[in-house]
Amino acid sequence: MSYIIDRRLNGKNKSTVNRQRFLRRYRQHIKEAVADSVNRRSITDMDRGEQISIPTRNTHEPVITHGPGGKQHRVFPGNKEFNTGDELEKPESGGGGSGSGQASDQGEGEDDFSFYITKDEFLNYLFDDLALPNMIKKTLSQSKDFKTRRAGFVSEGTPNNLSVVRSLRNAHARRIGMTVGKRKKLKELKQELAALEPAENDGRPDVVTLMEQIDTLEKKLKSVPFLDDLDLRYRSQVKVPTPSSKAVMFCLMDVSGSMTQDIKDIAKRFYILLYLFLQKNYEHIELVFIRHHTSAKEVDEQDFFYSRETGGTIVSSALKLMKEIIDDRYTSSEWNIYAAQASDGDNWDDDSPLCAQLLEKQILPQVQYFSYIEITPNQHQALWESYSGLQKTFPHHFAMAQIRQPGDIYPVFRDLFAKDRYQEAV
Amino acid sequence: MSHPQPDTGRQYLSTDSEWTFELLEVYDREIARIAELYRLDTYPNQIEIISAEQMMDAYSSVGMPIGYNHWSYGKQFLHTQKNYQRGQMGLAYEIVINSNPCIAYLMEENTMPMQALVIAHACYGHNSFFKGNYLFRTWTDASSIIDYLLFAKHYVRQCEERYGVEEVEQVLDACHALQNYGVDRYRRPKPISAAEEKMRQKEREDILQQQVNDLWRTLPASPKEEQKKRSKRKFPSEPQENILYFLEKNAPLLAPWQRELIRIVRKISQYFYPQRQTQVMNEGWATFWHYTLLNHLYDDGKITDGFMMEFLTSHTNVVYQPGYDSPYYSGINPYALGFNMFQDIKRICENPTDEDREWFPDMAGKDWLDTLHFAMRNFKDESFIQQFLSPKMIRDFHLFSIFDDDEKDHYRVEAIHNESGYRTIREMLARQYDLSVREPNIQITSVDIEGDRSLTLRHTMQNNTPLSGDIHEVMKHLHFLWGFDIHLETFQDDRLIKRQSCPDMKIPV
Numbered sequence: 027m028s029y030i031i032d033r034r035l036n037g038k039n040k041s042t043v044n045r046q047r048f049l050r051r052y053r054q055h056i057k058e059a060v061a062d063s064v065n066r067r068s069i070t071d072m073d074r075g076e077q078i079s080i081p082t083r084n085t086h087e088p089v090i091t092h093g094p095g096g097k098q099h100r101v102f103p104g105n106k107e108f109n110t111g112d113e114l115e116k117p118e119s120g121g122g123g124s125g126s127g128q129a130s131d132q133g134e135g136e137d138d139f140s141f142y143i144t145k146d147e148f149l150n151y152l153f154d155d156l157a158l159p160n161m162i163k164k165t166l167s168q169s170k171d172f173k174t175r176r177a178g179f180v181s182e183g184t185p186n187n188l189s190v191v192r193s194l195r196n197a198h199a200r201r202i203g204m205t206v207g208k209r210k211k212l213k214e215l216k217q218e219l220a221a222l223e224p225a226e227n228d229g230r231p232d233v234v235t236l237m238e239q240i241d242t243l244e245k246k247l248k249s250v251p252f253l254d255d256l257d258l259r260y261r262s263q264v265k266v267p268t269p270s271s272k273a274v275m276f277c278l279m280d281v282s283g284s285m286t287q288d289i290k291d292i293a294k295r296f297y298i299l300l301y302l303f304l305q306k307n308y309e310h311i312e313l314v315f316i317r318h319h320t321s322a323k324e325v326d327e328q329d330f331f332y333s334r335e336t337g338g339t340i341v342s343s344a345l346k347l348m349k350e351i352i353d354d355r356y357t358s359s360e361w362n363i364y365a366a367q368a369s370d371g372d373n374w375d376d377d378s379p380l381c382a383q384l385l386e387k388q389i390l391p392q393v394q395y396f397s398y399i400e401i402t403p404n405q406h407q408a409l410w411e412s413y414s415g416l417q418k419t420f421p422h423h424f425a426m427a428q429i430r431q432p433g434d435i436y437p438v439f440r441d442l443f444a445k446d447r448y449q450e451a452v
Numbered sequence: 453m454s455h456p457q458p459d460t461g462r463q464y465l466s467t468d469s470e471w472t473f474e475l476l477e478v479y480d481r482e483i484a485r486i487a488e489l490y491r492l493d494t495y496p497n498q499i500e501i502i503s504a505e506q507m508m509d510a511y512s513s514v515g516m517p518i519g520y521n522h523w524s525y526g527k528q529f530l531h532t533q534k535n536y537q538r539g540q541m542g543l544a545y546e547i548v549i550n551s552n553p554c555i556a557y558l559m560e561e562n563t564m565p566m567q568a569l570v571i572a573h574a575c576y577g578h579n580s581f582f583k584g585n586y587l588f589r590t591w592t593d594a595s596s597i598i599d600y601l602l603f604a605k606h607y608v609r610q611c612e613e614r615y616g617v618e619e620v621e622q623v624l625d626a627c628h629a630l631q632n633y634g635v636d637r638y639r640r641p642k643p644i645s646a647a648e649e650k651m652r653q654k655e656r657e658d659i660l661q662q663q664v665n666d667l668w669r670t671l672p673a674s675p676k677e678e679q680k681k682r683s684k685r686k687f688p689s690e691p692q693e694n695i696l697y698f699l700e701k702n703a704p705l706l707a708p709w710q711r712e713l714i715r716i717v718r719k720i721s722q723y724f725y726p727q728r729q730t731q732v733m734n735e736g737w738a739t740f741w742h743y744t745l746l747n748h749l750y751d752d753g754k755i756t757d758g759f760m761m762e763f764l765t766s767h768t769n770v771v772y773q774p775g776y777d778s779p780y781y782s783g784i785n786p787y788a789l790g791f792n793m794f795q796d797i798k799r800i801c802e803n804p805t806d807e808d809r810e811w812f813p814d815m816a817g818k819d820w821l822d823t824l825h826f827a828m829r830n831f832k833d834e835s836f837i838q839q840f841l842s843p844k845m846i847r848d849f850h851l852f853s854i855f856d857d858d859e860k861d862h863y864r865v866e867a868i869h870n871e872s873g874y875r876t877i878r879e880m881l882a883r884q885y886d887l888s889v890r891e892p893n894i895q896i897t898s899v900d901i902e903g904d905r906s907l908t909l910r911h912t913m914q915n916n917t918p919l920s921g922d923i924h925e926v927m928k929h930l931h932f933l934w935g936f937d938i939h940l941e942t943f944q945d946d947r948l949i950k951r952q953s954c955p956d957m958k959i960p961v
Contacts, residue, residue: 036502091922
């Protein structure tokens with residue numbers, strides 16, 4: 027006796043929990059692999075998962091088994107040329123080849139255990155332990171924006187929301203429902219009448235009564251209204267609060283002659299990280315690219331990273347432009363404003379104090395977070411000195427760090443956005 | 453055996469390679485009918501159609517339909533998933549579970565001939581083996597395993613909720629490392645029952661804890677009495693090979709729920725114990741029957757030539773045995789060895805040669821079906837090979853035996869497929885399947901109950917083979933479960949040659 031059961035509709039992700047257990051257990055390894063891969067990856071290439079490799083010795087489950095050695099007899103198939111008593115050279119280092127027939131299940135040796143994680147998992151590991159600074163500030167509870175959403179149909183409403191199709195459909199159903207008995211009766215009476223084969227002006231009493239009854243019924247049927255108040259349906263609209271899920275990210279970069287393409291690449295990676303980070307937390311993000319040498323200019327992404335400029339450096343020009351753009355387009359109650367400034371630290375001598383002042387007085391009060399990275403293998407430059415004071419005054423809104431080489435990007439980024447550093451209560 | 457052709461010409465069950473549920477039923481009925489002719493006694497079948505993803509899930513839980521959660525199954529899953537997605541590996545056509553009813557998974561991607569093969573292989577081959585073989589009859593209880601697994605899953609989850617995932621994981625890791633040492637080899641276990649387990653669990657917790665406490669009583673007895681006891685009290689009184697059982701009952705520091713987890717791993721390990729010892733027989737038997745049953749179906753005119761071609765292609769792949777020097781060689785293929793041995797037994801019964809008469813006087817000329825059933829019921833891989841591997845088989849497989857002595861520079865070919873080598877090869881091959889040779893012999897010999905509570909195990913070396921490096925990790929797990937020092941003494945011919953401890957201590961031998 028057999029039962030055949032179709033199980034295909036049952037859940038197919040029975041292993042999800044076990045998979046997560048595995049990922050949790052090897053969290054540290056995976057995080058290291060992810061950090062590695064961020065530095066290796068090209069910038070436009072953050073939108074995919076990653077193959078993670080963990081050395082097998084770490085994932086190995088130990089069991090008691092025989093090791094190599096001792097006196098062993100082994101039987102193999104496929105003899106071609108051997109005869110009893112033949113002696114065979116042992117292979118060097120005893121590994122590989124056909125000699126290790128018994129160890130087939132451990133043949134992987136020192137290979138890595140590798141598997142794939144998805145894009146989301148990749149980003150989660152990447153931004154693990156990072157919290158957006160001051161995110162709480164603009165959460166749902168304080169939202170003042172509403173947007174209307176469709177929420178089905180209701181029986182009361184304003185004429186402009188009337189749903190014609192729904193109303194007529196209701197009317198039709200009601201008419202059918204209300205007349206079903208009468209129409210049935212009418213049909214019967216008509217059949218009866220037909221059975222009597224009435225002639226023109228038939229005077230037979232039963233014919234007359236029947237005709238009268240038919241007449242009344244037809245009148246009653248006609249009196250059922252085509253459209254009733256009951257039938258009307260209106261589209262319902264409800265107001266839902268929208269979280270302030272908009273962020274704008276300002277990328278400020280020095281493109282003066284002293285900035286080489288290498289330095290720009292490093293800066294670019296930093297921006298990428300910031301962008302991905304924001305992307306995970308906000309629905310909508312706008313990017314503003316401001317590049318500057320002696321004067322600042324808003325440009326598109328391509329120009330920002332790849333056009334060549336030469337000349338001196340006046341950082342304050344960029345800050346002024348940023349302030350203008352904020353006032354112009356991003357009033358700070360709606361927008362979460364983030365800014366990242368990258369520079370090699372060069373600045374016109376007299377300009378640095380002005381920059382610090384601009385930030386302190388005008389920009390920092392409006393932004394969620396302003397980060398400054400100085401990309402230089404050398405000593406700190408003038409701008410760094412001026413900014414140092416800000417870090418103390420605005421510990422939750424301003425951070426700065428130095429990047430010496432590409433490998434520093436991720437650690438510095440993590441450091442700038444580390445969770446405990448910005449655990450500012452509401 | 454020949455089967456009369458029906459006069460009306462061939463009445464094919466199907467001509468298409470697509471399967472439908474109706475067709476599955478038709479084929480199953482036909483195969484069941486033929487299986488009965490061959491006296492295959494089976495549990496009822498529960499055939500479940502699943503998708504490839506579900507098959508991967510089934511894979512990762514070592515073939516258990518329900519399993520508790522553990523990272524190692526996740527690891528298995530990731531491994532399977534990656535290989536499958538890269539196309540490095542096909543999935544098995546079926547998985548069959550030793551339960552009553554016997555559950556067989558069929559993949560939806562299979563064609564109709566494949567489904568028929570799988571039904572014959574799993575639902576009538578494996579199934580009758582599970583029901584008939586003495587190891588399975590003795591060691592497992594097919595009717596209660598599903599309930600028990602469910603009980604185990606719930607229990608582990610409860611523990612996770614109460615004591616934390618990591619705590620539970622640590623215990624399970626330790627148990628998994630020792631799971632091959634959780635079986636009573638010489639005593640038939642009591643059948644498991646989920647209901648009973650649940651009912652007795654509380655009771656058992658109390659009693660167990662009480663007994664453990666008794667063993668570890670710290671109140672000093674009167675000095676005189678103690679003196680007397682010390683000389684007398686040796687614990688355990690006999691060496692214990694079931695390490696997990698010993699820990700469950702006697703580990704001093706474990707909480708009741710931890711003992712219960714050990715018990716669960718132990719019971720599941722017990723359930724797989726027969727499978728580890730009957731791989732060649734089990735697969736050989738199932739392969740023999742899918743081959744025989746479908747050929748019978750073909751002779752009856754129920755299946756088309758195309759069907760038969762597809763079936764034979766798969767069958768040939770399954771029973772292919774590459775030589776030792778082939779790049780595809782990965783040990784002796786149990787399907788090939790088992791299938792050919794059963795075919796060979798049939799041949800010896802039906803058409804014995806003089807050689808067969810000399811080697812197998814009891815079998816030659818007997819009823820082949822009786823002999824086959826007898827072999828299936830009463831042997832495990834080791835004894836099956838020892839008993840039934842014929843010289844012809846050894847010649848067909850070109851088997852040869854190598855002696856590898858780590859003190860010599862050369863391998864020596866000690867026997868090949870000739871008159872003087874048959875017996876040696878047969879014996880060596882049989883030994884290769886002997887669990888007691890394959891797995892190191894480790895037993896618990898003593899516990900220092902009066903002193904530092906350390907646990908001493910004895911490893912008796914076989915053929916001078918040392919333990920693999922894993923032993924250090926395993927000892928750490930053992931130490932975690934026991935809670936006090938662990939010593940492992942390795943004996944070679946009754947001589948102590950090595951002593952390792954966990955935590956590491958430098959104690960001279």
